[in-house]
Amino acid sequence: MRSEQTPVLIVGAGLAGLTTALFLGQHGVPAIVADRHPGTANQPKARGQSPTIMEAFRTAGVADALLAAAPPGRPEMTIVICDSITGTVLHQYNEHVPHFAALSPSPSGLASQQAAEAAIAARATELGADLRFRTVLDSLRQDDDGVTATLHDLGTDQRYQVRADYLVGADGGRGTIAGEVGIGHHGRGAFGHTTTVLFRAPELIDEVPDTAILMYYVQNPQLPNGSASFVSTDHPGEYVLGINDDRERTEAEVVEVIRIAAGRPELKVEVCNMGTAWEIAHRVADRFSAGRVHLIGDAAHLMPPTGGQGGNTAMLDGMHLAWKLAAVVRGEAGPGLLDSHDAEQRPYGQTIADWQYANMFERLQPDQRPDDLPEVPDPVQGLFGYRMASRAVAGGTDGYGFELPAGRPGTRAPHVVLHRGDEMLSTRDLFFAGFVLLTEDPDWAGAAEQVAAELAVPLAVHRIGAELTDDGTFRSDYGLSDCGAVLVRPDGVIGWRSTTIADRDALDAAWRQILDR
Template sequence: MSALWSQRTSSRGIQVSVETVAFRTTVLIVGGGFAGLTAAAGLAAKGVPVLLAEKHESTSTMPKAWGLATRTQEVLDQIPGLLAELREAATPFGQVPRFLRGRTLAEAAPQRWLNRDGQDTVETLAAISPMGMLGIPQAHTERVLRHRAEQLGADVRFSTTLLDFDQDADGVTARLCDRDGAEYTVHAEYLIAADGHRSPARERLGIPMTGFGHLMSLVGVRFDADLDEWLDPAQLTLCQLDGEDLGGMLGRQGNVQPSLLAAWDEENRHAVKQWSTEQWTALIRRATGMPDLAVSGIAVEELTFSHRIAERSQEGRIFLAGDAAHVMPPTGGMGGNTAIIDGHDLAWRIALVHSGQAGREFLETYQAERLPLGRLVANNQVATMRYRGIPSPEGAGEPLEFIPLMFGQRAHSSSVLAEDEDTSLALDPREHPGLPGLRAPWVPLADGRSTLDLFGAEMVLLTGEGGQPWVDAAKQIELAVHRIAPDADFCTAYGISSEGASLVRPDGVVVWRCTDAVAGPSTTPSTVLTEVLNRVLRRPRADVHPVLWG
């Protein structure tokens, strides 16, 4: 490490020592929100050196996003200790769901969470995953993510601003500034830009955004008030307000302060920002329908509903994640969850390349897969607006069914060896069991674990009771393998015979399957697996042989 010292004059006319220190790391992350913190924790868990820089002093203090989706929990459970820590600070959605709707909180009636077929969504989820849903405010989630990332060895630096950066064939060199005004450089092999919807990194790269643009302005208000009778501290409660002159969402998670999200037109937005405490108190009393409610501890934050998608999410060694790649309204509750999965996705991909298991070109599949899926979710959030009492823009379309959106997002890239020509981005996984590109199904196992417990660390091959040839071949090439017995439920869920095999990548997505046994001198399990892994991981290979895909 080398250091240079100089003097400069700060904006306040104070002489400040400027230290320029060259740090080297594998991954530099800019942004300490959902995507950035998840990526930091995921990389650190896999032993990849990572430095995270966040310009704010702390993680979010506003509740914002209110929960973690089932699929999100599945991927977070692959980071040691993380999900257990999150659950300590959360309310299990599936045990105590509480949704209210009415003109005011006092008049609101409980609502059941039903899908379009009239079925209870919580019960439907229980048949697909053991995770349920997790009610936890964003402020809590980010604090846990930061703690876990640091515990796993990530270098996390808040009050640190990215000043500029450049990249070349060897990596990215960035200039950072800490809270004391000291500037220094960091050289990283990769940069993850998770720096929010305004994303200075994206702007510097000149990556344009497309979409519906600005949709509406809102104000988020946290406050203290005795609302335990309506907003039980023991459960997550969300109340949709449908008043004639006041629309929005009133919510509370556990002992966190209640918060109100209220919508305003552009004409009144700037005037509202100048409101006094008395005016905010009056608004809260209107929303609750309690004219004498004692209110204190008011904190206000301006929010916007927008829809913008980056035209690309990779520029050489730089990747966009979270709001930097796709901005969406919160209607539908999948924005924060999508950001988390972005961060997790980059972590395991970079880890495979860093360890030498995958070729450099493998990282190109991040954009190929995540950019269309991010657009899918963002479009769905806009389509959901009208079902939350908010006008949606023309051309928004209809929202997806919940199960295809949650469990049926399908990855399409050169690293997913598809066996069909269907380019759909969302399918009902119950109708396409074990299809490459879809989440690997949850199946309870005889030893008390489930198939979900087998994913996360590395590529893994699953086979049935008759799959000993696959087991032998996998061991020859040091591929993790599990032979499932008894295998009736497993084979049905994965769409293979007892002699077939399914290859699952670290995030729990099926990338290839062989529905039955292979035979013949040129299609032995060993030759098939070698070729499949070369293709999936984009590894250079000397020969290409025909492969039996299914």
């Protein structure tokens, strides 16, 4: 059997796997990505990219494509609860798509998952990723030195082996990799299935609001399991109906369900494609890593769609994992750095899954709310306030938590407006390509350059008040004085902070801890 080598094999070319490949490419490590489908998503699926991932996409050269892929209509979200699309509205609310200008320089992206996957895939390929569609992972085996995967090329019906230093399990909610490496799951269970149908019905254009994000929850006893969801797409007159079961239907039966949901028995409907059923469930992996295999995205944390964080959390997982894999593969970090994937991403994935689970009751079934709903952070803290705790954070806290960013190790490095000549930028624009040291103190800048050279790790040193100026908030927002420095990891997280005068040895010790050296 033919055999190939790669530093990283990613199984799954959804949002999680593609984002990992993109940032691995950004950090100079090419990956092979295998997916059984013929290409990226063929339905809109999840919509929206949070500012926290859009910031990273800015540096990686994807954000403009995602902003350009925003759907037509007013930049608003309309959610309607009704008995049919053209029938009685039981409840409706309109919300502006939030822009957290104090916390991030990036607006939210509004691209569909279909457009996002295509854009990320294109950029990942430019950066060196080798995307192999119609390719299935048949089996995997790991030993102390690597992972051997057998891939099946469905196009040629040939099987071949790939030997990888690391394997990323981005194989989604129905993935098998977790089970193959002995990782179990826990959670609140499964709540049903939704089968999504993409269809055209131009007659509905005048019946529904002209907003960028449109979502109807239709409650009607004639529908399968009494309800359905209806969302707009990037093309006026084209919609997705979520039928709440996993029954196989003929096209005529599907059209019948669409007409009930629309409240129009004679509606002209053209079915574009019938998707496969997906499970609505709350299920989190007991561990996110086993040896050289690391889980991300739905494979690690499947959550109900209420709140739109499944896709965002999948992309964030990929971005946070990629720099660690790259640092180890490039010999800049010891393998222990990868232990932080489980320590950092699992509490976050669990919290976000809990949040979406709680939302499911708050939004859709308030009368069935269980007594033991998990406690969840408020949405702003959930998005921006995660404080991670692991060996890859030096001088951090013992446990994780949620707090608004104020420069503490383990939290996201705060967004501060900076100026470079006439150009206005954010501290966040300086991150995501490698380690960054921010300081006002020239002695710290010199010490950091020396330590970086000794460790042979690329570092960008930025002196605030010299090449970059601020509006007087940098010090207080980062918890510094006229001396001190912060070391920001390549994922925009504060890895270490000093509030003293330049101390080369302290930086050396902290950075070595982060890098497991």
